Amino acid sequence: MAWTKKKSNVLTGAAVVALIATAVAVKLAFFPSLKDACFTMDYRGLQQAPAGLVVVRPTHFAFLPHSGIRLIGSPRDGGKSRWMMGRNVPLREVMAVAYGENPSRVVLPPDASKGNFDFLVTVDGDPQPRWHAVIHRKLGYVAQKEKRDTDVLALKIVDARLPGLTVSGADEKVDVDFNDVKLRVRHLPLMVVADEGLGRFLNTPVVDKTGLTNVYNYALAWNVQVKRQLENETTARAAADKMLHDLGLGLEPDTAPLEMLVVKKAD
Numbered sequence: 001m002a003w004t005k006k007k008s009n010v011l012t013g014a015a016v017v018a019l020i021a022t023a024v025a026v027k028l029a030f031f032p033s034l035k036d037a038c039f040t041m042d043y044r045g046l047q048q049a050p051a052g053l054v055v056v057r058p059t060h061f062a063f064l065p066h067s068g069i070r071l072i073g074s075p076r077d078g079g080k081s082r083w084m085m086g087r088n089v090p091l092r093e094v095m096a097v098a099y100g101e102n103p104s105r106v107v108l109p110p111d112a113s114k115g116n117f118d119f120l121v122t123v124d125g126d127p128q129p130r131w132h133a134v135i136h137r138k139l140g141y142v143a144q145k146e147k148r149d150t151d152v153l154a155l156k157i158v159d160a161r162l163p164g165l166t167v168s169g170a171d172e173k174v175d176v177d178f179n180d181v182k183l184r185v186r187h188l189p190l191m192v193v194a195d196e197g198l199g200r201f202l203n204t205p206v207v208d209k210t211g212l213t214n215v216y217n218y219a220l221a222w223n224v225q226v227k228r229q230l231e232n233e234t235t236a237r238a239a240a241d242k243m244l245h246d247l248g249l250g251l252e253p254d255t256a257p258l259e260m261l262v263v264k265k266a267d
Contacts, residue, residue, distance in 0.1 A: 052124075069084060083122045084120070086118060103199075147260075152205045154251065157212075164219070185218055
């Protein structure tokens with residue numbers, strides 16, 4: 001009996017050790033310790049990160065302003081993969097990047113986390129399966145696309161002269177450039193800036209109802225003050241309206257059936 005009890009204790013102890021080892025492995029896989037230098041939001045910072053990681057964590061940088069996302073080609077496969085980083089970003093943006101969706105088309109549950117997060121993805125190839133698994137395990141969310149009637153902002157012509165737009169030539173190349181004064185766009189349809197750009201700040205999808213089918217060259221006012229206005233939900237709409245007005249365009253509330261990324265708490 002004593003031998004049996006002793007053997008049982010040994011087995012129990014071994015099981016505990018195995019569980020601890022497994023827990024440590026999971027922790028290292030999903031919550032690796034990373035240097036803050038990996039989140040400096042420049043190319044060198046991202047290069048310092050170890051390869052093969054998918055990390056999502058409550059932000060370590062709440063003292064810093066909301067930071068955008070950086071995408072670069074992986075140095076390990078000639079730039080074919082995309083390494084991604086976000087610092088102090090809201091849950092909506094985490095889900096949007098993880099599922100390849102525009103943040104304005106992400107529907108969060110009413111009780112979604114109000115905190116911000118950091119994320120780092122340095123996986124060669126398609127990171128989405130692992131990223132979705134990490135979000136499920138770490139944050140407790142899943143998501144799927146659903147078509148539903150949605151409140152939107154309709155992009156419309158308010159000045160038929162379209163004073164800020166120039167039709168782009170067929171031989172011109174796509175280019176987006178910005179400095180502390182202007183954001184210059186070349187050879188792109190209007191919706192790239194309207195939905196992909198302003199829609200993100202307004203947290204509302206933008207649909208094109210201008211009827212314009214050309215690609216255009218145009219410039220928008222862009223400086224620290226404009227950026228701050230767009231990032232503040234109380235001033236974002238007025239800032240967006242002013243930028244579009246300079247092009248002869250405007251936004252009006254509307255509804256449209258759209259495919260949205262619906263986020264839910266995992267079972």
